[in-house]
Amino acid sequence: MAIFFFVDGIDTFAILTIHMAKIHDTSKSTLALRKRKRFLLSQIQVLSDCLRASLVERYSPCGKANCHCHQGGAKHGPFYYLTQCLAVGKINKFLLKTPAQQQAAKGGIESYRQLQEQLEELSQINAELLRREESLSGD
Numbered sequence: 001m002a003i004f005f006f007v008d009g010i011d012t013f014a015i016l017t018i019h020m021a022k023i024h025d026t027s028k029s030t031l032a033l034r035k036r037k038r039f040l041l042s043q044i045q046v047l048s049d050c051l052r053a054s055l056v057e058r059y060s061p062c063g064k065a066n067c068h069c070h071q072g073g074a075k076h077g078p079f080y081y082l083t084q085c086l087a088v089g090k091i092n093k094f095l096l097k098t099p100a101q102q103q104a105a106k107g108g109i110e111s112y113r114q115l116q117e118q119l120e121e122l123s124q125i126n127a128e129l130l131r132r133e134e135s136l137s138g139d
């Protein structure tokens with residue numbers, strides 16, 4: 001599932017996974033929020049393949065000047081890269097060579113995304129409870 005595409009002049013990229021915070025409904029009763037919180041806490045688990053990264057699909061021209069890819073033909077690919085933004089301007093990026101690596105990356109990214117989504121919802125509920133001058137601990 002490609003969500004975002006960009007072209008940098010030579011290569012075509014598609015970022016296949018990108019995640020952003022979802023806004024959860026915190027307008028429910030305090031009782032309902034606490035119930036949802038208990039449920040989330042019972043669901044949250046850190047899976048061992050957890051991976052905070054993006055998968056990038058890339059098509060590139062090759063090194064042969066007479067190849068069709070330099071004459072307006074299709075570029076080579078897809079190549080799959082894992083990219084990890086570690087800090088501003090500091091990106092860890094490498095090629096996922098085998099289908100097994102690509103699958104492992106997809107699975108790990110999904111595990112991380114799920115955990116992050118659950119933590120985000122818990123966090124939004126806690127913020128709402130605080131706003132209502134409720135306790136964050138206990139039921």
Ligand SMILES: [Zn+2]
Pocket residue numbers: 061062063064067068069070076
């Ligand atoms: Zn080529």
